[in-house]
Amino acid sequence: MTDQHDESGRRDAHDRAQIDCVRDRQARLAVAAVRGGDAEAFRQLVELYQSNLMSLSIALLRNVTAAEELAQDVFVRAFRYLDSFDDRKRFYPWLATIAYRLAQTQWREQRTLASRVEEMSNGMNGASAPDDPLATLIRDEQSQRLWKAVCALPFGQRVSVVLYYQQGMSIGQVAGVLGVSVGTVKTCLFRARRSLQTMLQPPDSPAAAREER
Secondary structure, eight states: OHHHHHHHHHHHHHHHHHHHHHHHHHHHHHHHHHHTTOGGGHHHHHHHHHHHHHHHHHHHHSOHHHHHHHHHHHHHHHHHTGGGSOTTSOHHHHHHHHHHHHHHHHHHHHSOHHHHHHHHHTOOOOSOOTTOHHHHHOOSHHHHHHHHHHHTSOHHHHHHHIIIIISOOOHHHHHHHHTSOHHHHHHHHHHHHHHHHHHTSOTTSHHHHHHHO
16 A cells, blocks of 8 residues: 555656646746737736645635735736746746745734744644635545645645645745745644644544543
């Protein structure tokens, strides 16, 4: 069973790498076209990345309406500042960085510094957003349960999990988006895995019983 699981994981990683390679090539062509005066070519960048960006935006803000507004704002800013993009690098991490910084600004406006420090260090916010954002995107029950748990993680942890596990970024790329060290990302992922294991335990499991004591 373990060998089959490992083989499946390798196939998934290989398939994702191929998809990313094709997408990166299309993105480079679209960026070059926009810079060459074809503004309509930016639509292709939106089509390539709107799904990933929406997933990230929901993880950042935990509200569908706010996430839609954030994603739209990210694309507007990406178009406006496209000349500053280094086309030797991948486009999506740059886009994700814009999203993260905009979300941070919103997040700071909505919370006091004290509450942010508490959440980033240890806090668990409990339930996901009241409008159940993941249910609108994920139909599989098991996947819904997983990503609802992810949305309940502290801010830095949930963003790291989405970028690394769902969207396939390297730890170095995640660190670049978040503006932190590789070690900090590794710590976030370790704590997130530990928290998710606890949250996803069946209520009648021995591990869950131990957590209640």
